[in-house]
Amino acid sequence: MANSAWSEKVLQLLRRMNNFHLPGSCRASCFRFEIDGAQVGWIPPHVASLLSRYPDVFSPPHDGAVSLCQSLDSYERRSKAVDAVLQTMRQESSLTCLKGWRDEKYSVMPRFCDPPLMWMERAATSLFGVKRYGVHLNGYTVSDSGEVSMWLARRSPTKQTYPGLLDNVAAGGLAAGVGIKQTLLKECQEEACIPAVIAEKARPVTTVSYTYEDEEGVFAESQFVFDLELPLDFKPRIGDGEVQDFYLLPIDKVKELLATDDFKPNCAMVVLDFLIRHSFIEADTEPCYQEFVGGLHQTLE
Numbered sequence: 001m002a003n004s005a006w007s008e009k010v011l012q013l014l015r016r017m018n019n020f021h022l023p024g025s026c027r028a029s030c031f032r033f034e035i036d037g038a039q040v041g042w043i044p045p046h047v048a049s050l051l052s053r054y055p056d057v058f059s060p061p062h063d064g065a066v067s068l069c070q071s072l073d074s075y076e077r078r079s080k081a082v083d084a085v086l087q088t089m090r091q092e093s094s095l096t097c098l099k100g101w102r103d104e105k106y107s108v109m110p111r112f113c114d115p116p117l118m119w120m121e122r123a124a125t126s127l128f129g130v131k132r133y134g135v136h137l138n139g140y141t142v143s144d145s146g147e148v149s150m151w152l153a154r155r156s157p158t159k160q161t162y163p164g165l166l167d168n169v170a171a172g173g174l175a176a177g178v179g180i181k182q183t184l185l186k187e188c189q190e191e192a193c194i195p196a197v198i199a200e201k202a203r204p205v206t207t208v209s210y211t212y213e214d215e216e217g218v219f220a221e222s223q224f225v226f227d228l229e230l231p232l233d234f235k236p237r238i239g240d241g242e243v244q245d246f247y248l249l250p251i252d253k254v255k256e257l258l259a260t261d262d263f264k265p266n267c268a269m270v271v272l273d274f275l276i277r278h279s280f281i282e283a284d285t286e287p288c289y290q291e292f293v294g295g296l297h298q299t300l301e
Contacts, residue, residue, distance in 0.1 A: 007288045009259035010272065014295030017265055020211040020218060021298060030218065032065040033128050035078065035117045038110045039065075042129030042218050042300075050089065057081045068118075078118035079105075086124045097126050097216040100160050105176040106132055112222070119176040126217030131300070132173065134223045135183045136270045137202060139169035139194070139230050141248065148251045148278070150271070151236055153192065153243040155264065162264040166257065169236055169246065170194065171223075171267065180204075180224050191243055192236035194228075202228040205277065208269050211300040220300045225270055251280055269296055 020027055020042075031048050033041035043051070043066050051058040051066060059067045072078045090098045100123045107116035108130045125132050139151040151169040155162055172187035174180065184202060188194035209222040236246040249257075255275055258268050273296050275281045276289075283289040 003286075006256075006259045007286065011288055011291060011295075013258075013265060013268055014210075014292065017210040017212050017269060018295060018298045020213045020220075020300070026213055026218070030129065031061050033130065034065045034067040035108070036068075036070075036073075038114075038117070040108050040110055040117065040128075040130055041125075041220070043127070044129075044213075044217060046094075047127045047217065050092065050095075051085070054085045057085050075116065075118055079120070082118060082120060086121055089124075095127065097123055102160075104173065106130070106173065107176040116176065122173060126219050129211075129218030129220055131220045131222065134171060134173045134221065135180055135187060136168045136171040136208070136223045136225050136267065137184060137188065138225065138227045138270065138274045139192070139236070140227070140251075140274075141230050141232055143232065148280075149248050150251060150254045150274075151192075151230065152247050152249060152254065153236070154245045154247070156242050156244050159242060164244075165264045165267075166262050167243070167264050167267045168270055171270075174224075184224075184226055190240045192246065193239045194230075194234075194236060198230065198234065199228065202226040206273060208266070208273055208296050209299045210266070210269065210295075211298065221266065222299070223266060223270060225273060227274065251275070255280065272296065 019025055026044055029045050030042040032039045033043045048061055048066050052060060057069060059069055068078055072081050089095055090101060102122045104122040105119040106122050106125055108118045108120050109116045112133060141149050153167040153169055155165050155167050157164045170187045170191045172183055174183050185196055185199050188199035203226060205227050206225045207222050208225055211220040254271060257263060258272060
């Protein structure tokens with residue numbers, strides 16, 4: 001694939017994963033989701049109309065915002081009240097995201113550094129546009145001659161989301177009350193059978209942030225990214241069944257695959273960031289270098 005065609009494919013990926021920021025998105029018609037005066041998300045209009053059925057939990061839209069009722073004045077009260085509403089809303093045939101209910105709790109807060117104001121079922125977070133966080137690992141090797149290769153996983157064909165697509169060697173969402181490094185070690189062991197003695201050497205390197213909308217709502221996400229140079233004689237093994245296979249590929253092949261539809265989109269972004277940070281993509285030879293960097297770090301205010 002010619003360089004210009006490859007670059008355009010990558011730009012299309014970044015635009016798609018940041019489409020909430022683009023003209024014509026639903027952002028202008030969304031309501032701010034507020035808790036105790038602090039904005040924690042964006043609620044699409046069709047969701048706001050459904051929430052009006054629950055006036056004991058959600059105040060009517062006012063001044064462009066939907067708020068939790070003031071009587072819900074604690075972490076536990078908010079969490080339980082919203083969860084009860086969501087359990088009822090699971091019966092709504094129009095809310096396809098709730099059909100993928102996971103029984104996983106995600107923290108809800110304005111910024112990552114803020115104390116959580118409540119927890120919410122993972123499958124429902126896109127209805128409220130609350131920020132979701134995860135951990136992704138770039139596992140790579142360096143040969144004796146200095147050639148870099150990367151381990152990639154192929155997702156199980158039975159995965160609820162993006163079945164069968166390429167993924168980072170280990171990754172997972174950040175559940176409420178669980179730390180970043182703890183999540184990394186857990187996912188390394190469960191997904192790729194990378195023992196803690198090796199996974200502990202992973203280096204935190206950056207975050208990759210983006211916000212997109214689709215028919216299931218607003219996805220405001222930020223991934224904590226780690227790099228781990230794996231021993232040449234180590235091979236990841238299938239653990240919890242979320243992966244069907246692992247591949248060790250030359251970095252040029254990995255770069256080529258980014259411009260295909262074979263990658264889970266946010267994992268492609270994590271790999272793109274790796275290629276930039278390790279100088280496999282350079283500003284002198286990639287005209288879209290600045291657009292690439294900007295597209296990987298689009299935080300939602």
